[in-house]
Amino acid sequence: MKTALKYTGIALFLVAAFGMIGFLFWQQEVQYTLPTPVPKDYSLVYVNQSVHLDNYYNQTVDKPTLYHFFSPECPCSRFNLKHYNSLKRKYGDSIRFIVVIPEFSDIDLVKDYFDSETKVIRDLNRTFANELGVYSTPQAAIINTKSKLYYRGNYNRARYCTDPGSNFTQMAIDSLLAGVPPPAFGLLSTVSYGCGLEENSENLFSMF
Numbered sequence: 001m002k003t004a005l006k007y008t009g010i011a012l013f014l015v016a017a018f019g020m021i022g023f024l025f026w027q028q029e030v031q032y033t034l035p036t037p038v039p040k041d042y043s044l045v046y047v048n049q050s051v052h053l054d055n056y057y058n059q060t061v062d063k064p065t066l067y068h069f070f071s072p073e074c075p076c077s078r079f080n081l082k083h084y085n086s087l088k089r090k091y092g093d094s095i096r097f098i099v100v101i102p103e104f105s106d107i108d109l110v111k112d113y114f115d116s117e118t119k120v121i122r123d124l125n126r127t128f129a130n131e132l133g134v135y136s137t138p139q140a141a142i143i144n145t146k147s148k149l150y151y152r153g154n155y156n157r158a159r160y161c162t163d164p165g166s167n168f169t170q171m172a173i174d175s176l177l178a179g180v181p182p183p184a185f186g187l188l189s190t191v192s193y194g195c196g197l198e199e200n201s202e203n204l205f206s207m208f
Contacts, residue, residue, distance in 0.1 A: 036136035036192040045133030047182060049149050052131065064150065064176055065096040066169075067121075067132060069139040072101075072109045074195035080138040080155055081113055083167075088118075091173055095142075100128055102137075102197055126197050136192040140169040142176060151182045153189040 045051065068084055070077045088097045101110055103124040110120060123129055132141040133152055142151040151172035168189040172182050 036194055036196045038192075039135050039196070042135055043130065043133070045131070045149055045152065047149055047151065050147055051143060051149055053128075053143075053147065062145070063094060063096055064145055065098060065143045066091075066173070067128075067134075067141045067143070068097060068099045069129060069134050069137045069141070069197075070099050070101055070110070070113075071137040071195055071197075072105055072113065074137050076194035077138045078113075083155055084138070085114075087170060087173070091177075094177055095173060100134075102126075123197075129197055134192075134197070136194045136196050138194055139192060140172075142169075142172060144176065150176055153185065154191075154193060157188045 066087075070080075070084075072078070091097075097118070099110070099114060099118055099120045100123050101120060103122050105122070107120075107122075114120070121128065126135075129135065132143075132149065134141055138155060140151065140153065140155055141149065144150045151169065153168055153172075155167070155169045157166040157168075166185075166188060168185050171185075175182050
């Protein structure tokens with residue numbers, strides 16, 4: 001009887017251990033390889049569609065703007081940081097880079113991820129994200145000097161942005177600066193992966 005109880009205890013321990021490992025693997029890896037669920041209230045914003053941003057942004061028509069949707073709580077956003085920062089260094093003189101974060105994000109933590117010159121917008125109730133058709137992080141939305149959406153989508157099909165053949169955002173930037181229409185990348189660039197944006201109670205966004 002004691003032997004049976006002993007083996008039962010060992011079996012239960014192993015099941016619990018493997019269950020915990022499986023949960024952690026799902027939490028940190030598997031779930032981010034699947035498309036982000038589309039919110040029920042999501043409205044698609046099409047390429048070349050005019051977007052209506054705050055007056056502050058309507059005044060910045062001297063050069064295009066890339067809005068980088070980032071959340072420090074999202075592993076995919078953190079994995080994307082090196083690639084995003086490399087784009088900012090390369091194209092920072094030609095394109096304005098602005099980071100957009102959910103309202104619940106820790107301000108001090110976000111500042112640690114970027115250089116001191118980075119402008120960060122806190123988006124309340126996904127108002128800004130909805131205007132650009134974004135519902136996950138990390139995502140890029142590029143607005144041209146005519147206040148029209150030029151590109152919105154993933155940075156890369158690889159989680160760590162290591163596949164140069166699918167650097168969608170970089171290729172979109174190159175096309176924009178060359179004065180040609182954005183490439184047709186297909187679903188790999190437009191189907192959102194990563195972390196969904198959470199709903200919040202406010203209906204404004206503030207800047208810090």
